[in-house]
Amino acid sequence: MTQFDGGQPPPFEIAEPATWRSPIIFNSPHSGSVYPEEFLAASRIDLASLRRSEDSFMDELIGGLTDAGFPVVRVNFPRSYVDVNREPYELDPRMFTGRLPSFANTRSMRVAGGLGTIPRVVGDGQEIYRERLSVDDALGRIELLYKPYHRALRRLIHKAHQTFGTAIIVDCHSMPSTGISHDEPRRPDIVIGDRYDTSCAPLLPNIIEDMMRSLGYSVGRNKPYAGGFITEHYGNPASGLHAVQFELNRAVYMDERRRERGPRFHQVAADFMTLADALAAIPLGDLGTFRSAAE
Numbered sequence: 001m002t003q004f005d006g007g008q009p010p011p012f013e014i015a016e017p018a019t020w021r022s023p024i025i026f027n028s029p030h031s032g033s034v035y036p037e038e039f040l041a042a043s044r045i046d047l048a049s050l051r052r053s054e055d056s057f058m059d060e061l062i063g064g065l066t067d068a069g070f071p072v073v074r075v076n077f078p079r080s081y082v083d084v085n086r087e088p089y090e091l092d093p094r095m096f097t098g099r100l101p102s103f104a105n106t107r108s109m110r111v112a113g114g115l116g117t118i119p120r121v122v123g124d125g126q127e128i129y130r131e132r133l134s135v136d137d138a139l140g141r142i143e144l145l146y147k148p149y150h151r152a153l154r155r156l157i158h159k160a161h162q163t164f165g166t167a168i169i170v171d172c173h174s175m176p177s178t179g180i181s182h183d184e185p186r187r188p189d190i191v192i193g194d195r196y197d198t199s200c201a202p203l204l205p206n207i208i209e210d211m212m213r214s215l216g217y218s219v220g221r222n223k224p225y226a227g228g229f230i231t232e233h234y235g236n237p238a239s240g241l242h243a244v245q246f247e248l249n250r251a252v253y254m255d256e257r258r259r260e261r262g263p264r265f266h267q268v269a270a271d272f273m274t275l276a277d278a279l280a281a282i283p284l285g286d287l288g289t290f291r292s293a294a295e
Contacts, residue, residue: 009034009076010076011075011076011077011144011145011148011149012073012074012075012076012077012148012149012152013073013074013076014071014072014073014152014156015063015066015071015072015073015074016066016071016156017066017067017068017069017070017071019069020069020070020071020160020163020164021068021069021070021280022069022070022164022168022279022280023160023161023163023164023165023166023167023168023284024070024160024168024169024170024276024279024280025070025071025072025073025153025156025157025160025167025168025169025170026062026065026070026071026072026073026170026172026276027072027073027153027169027170027171027172027230028055028058028059028062028072028073028074028075028172028173029073029075029079029084029085029149029171029173029230030053030054030055030058030075030079030083030085030173030174031054031055031056031057031058031059031060031074031075032054032074032075032076032077032078032079032081033051033054033056033076033078034076034077034078035047035050035078035081036077036081039081042129042130042131042133043128043129043130044127044128044129044130045122045126045127045128048259049122049124049126050078050080050122050128051078051259052122052123052124052176053078053079053080053119053122053123054078054079055079055172055173055174056174056250056254056259057174057253057254057261057265058172058173058174058248059072059074060261060269061172061248061253061265061268061269061272062172062269062272064269064272064273065272065273065276068273068276068277069280070276070280071156071160073152073153073156075149077145079119080119080122080128081118081141081145082117082118082141082142082145082146083115083116083117083118083119084145084146084149084150084229084230085171085228085229085230086110086115086116086117086228086229087105087108087117087229088117088142088146088147088150089101089103089104089105089117089142090104090105090108090110090111090116090117091104091105091106091111091116091117091118091138092106092111092114092116092118092120093106094120094132095118095120095129095132095133095138096132096133096134096135096138097132097133097134097135098134098135098136099135100135101139114127117138117142117146118133118138118141118142123176153230153234157169157234157241161240161241164284165240165284166240166241166242166284166287167240167241167242168200168204168242168243168244168279169230169231169234169235169241169242169243169244170244170246170279171227171228171230171231171243171244171245171246172246172248173225173245173246173247173248174247174248174249174250174253175187175191175224175225175247175248175249175250176250176256177249177250177251177256179224184224187220187224187249188217188218188219188220188249189212189217189218189219189248189249189252190208190212190217190218190219190220190246190247190248190249191219191220191221191222191223191224191225191245191247192205192208192209192219192220192221192222192244192245192246192247193221193222193225193226193227193231193244193245193246193247194221194222194226194227194231194235194244194245195222195226195227195231195232195235196222196226198235198237199227199231199232199235199237199242199243199244199245200235200237200242200243200244201237201242201286201287201288203282203286203287204242204244204279204282204287205221205244207278207279207282208244208246208275208279209221211274211275211278212271212275215271215274217252217271225245225247226245227243227244227245228245230243230245231243231244231245237287237288240287242287248268252264252268253265253268
């Protein structure tokens with residue numbers, strides 16, 4: 001992990017405005033594209049195949065929001081190396097030499113699908129590694145990359161909550177334009193995930209859907225993506241913590257085959273700004289009552 005042991009770039013970056021306009025945090029956990037050399041050497045597939053798991057350019061689409069008063073979080077290491085949108089120890093014992101800790105979650109659906117904290121496959125199902133990894137390697141990645149990211153995100157959420165009495169996380173992702181299964185219906189431009197009405201006040205996905213439809217996008221809810229660990233773990237509306245996942249169809253803003261920005265890229269970035277403005281205009285009292293930390 002030499003590229004993240006004090007080298008450049010840092011594992012993740014938080015661009016925080018001088019003055020927060022609202023309690024809304026925009027997060028891009030899967031757009032990282034800095035691949036450690038030893039990871040590439042251990043992979044049985046090439047870089048182009050590894051990059052199919054990236055939410056390419058999502059960090060750029062939301063990057064301008066900091067100048068408008070919104071904090072933006074971006075992860076620089078790839079999700080195929082460590083996936084921060086998982087529990088800290090969702091690990092597949094078939095991947096490792098040695099015994100995993102007893103507290104590891106080895107039976108989740110995500111682990112079964114090869115998409116745990118240390119993924120076994122990329123998004124289209126190709127196996128990543130030539131050989132099994134050591135348990136120490138996996139635990140080292142979690143300590144060096146996963147845990148510091150989540151500590152920093154928790155601090156940012158706490159700051160929003162302390163300042164505004166509430167916090168809103170918009171967890172930004174992109175999805176392939178087509179699914180692995182040929183039976184899957186055509187994907188909309190955007191899928192909003194709120195863990196089936198449990199991770200945030202209903203007003204938030206309603207406003208996102210209304211705004212994006214008014215801008216010409218087709219919008220779905222919770223299928224095929226209802227929200228991952230970040231949405232589930234940090235979303236607690238009863239405590240004034242709201243998390244919503246925003247999945248953008250890659251065909252909308254990029255050439256998926258060439259992995260290049262598409263002709264609509266700058267318009268989509270402008271539309272993110274329009275959406276942020278709409279969310280910032282929500283009276284915080286409209287998000288509902290919640291228990292304070294002191295209660």
